[in-house]
Amino acid sequence: MKVLYLPCLILTWTLATASTTSAQHSDHQNHGSMHSTTTMPTEPGDASFAAISEIVKILAQDPDTDWERVDIDALRVHLVDMTQLILGASVETEEIPNGLRMTISRSGRPGGAASRMVPAHGPVLASETGWSSIVVSNERSITWTVTDPEDGDVSQIRSLGFFGLMATGDHHRAHHIAIAKGVSTH
Structure with a gap:
């Protein structure tokens, strides 16, 4: 059986106002100094395109x-890996004492993305939060166990779940700049 993964464009932008002179618009040529207000998006495309555009700048x-x-x-x-992970990862979760155990399938493009991202993110999550973060991979799946040794943030860990835990931390932007500069892959 073949699985076809179609890219999903998530278009989000904030509208900003930009002024243009009437000399740029043929319908205003009779009013030489008249200005019109045009609403322009601040994002140049979907999230991945916008991230690349911002980093290039x-x-x-x-x-x-x-x-x-x-x-x-x-x-x-x-960025494609991030999208594949968020939109397509197959994850089973199990509440355990002090946290959460997540089993992520390694099949398909989302599984490949998980194979590259979860083992790299696990130790970063631990260093940024103080939680225990253990990642074990086998041929078919990745098992990621996140616990709070102090038992204080158990409800936070469980509420965040796999996707929230993957998004936790303020290292992503610096990581993306480093990749673009050819300095680091994680």
Whole structure:
């Protein structure tokens, strides 16, 4: 059986106001100094495209950017992994004392993304939260166990679940810049 994964575009943007002069619009040529107000989106596309666009702008403005090392394709691959993980990962959860055990399927593109992301994110989660984060992989699945040794954040861990735990922490933006600069893969 073949499974077809279709990319999903998630379009989100905030509207901002931009002014343009009437000289740019033929219907206002008779009013030389008249201004019109046009509403423009601030995001240039879906979330992944917007992230790449923003990082390209940051790199272009940084005089220390080493263009020989920049790897936007690697960033794109990672952003595709993030999308595959969020939209398609198959996860079974089990509440355990002090936390949560999650079993993630390694099948298909979402499973491949999980295989690259969960083992890398597990130790980062532990260092940022103080929770125990243990990742064990086998041929068919990844088992990720997150617990609070102090038993204080158990309800938070359980409420976040797999996807919330994957999104926890403030390292993602720096990680994406590092990938784009060709410095790090996690």
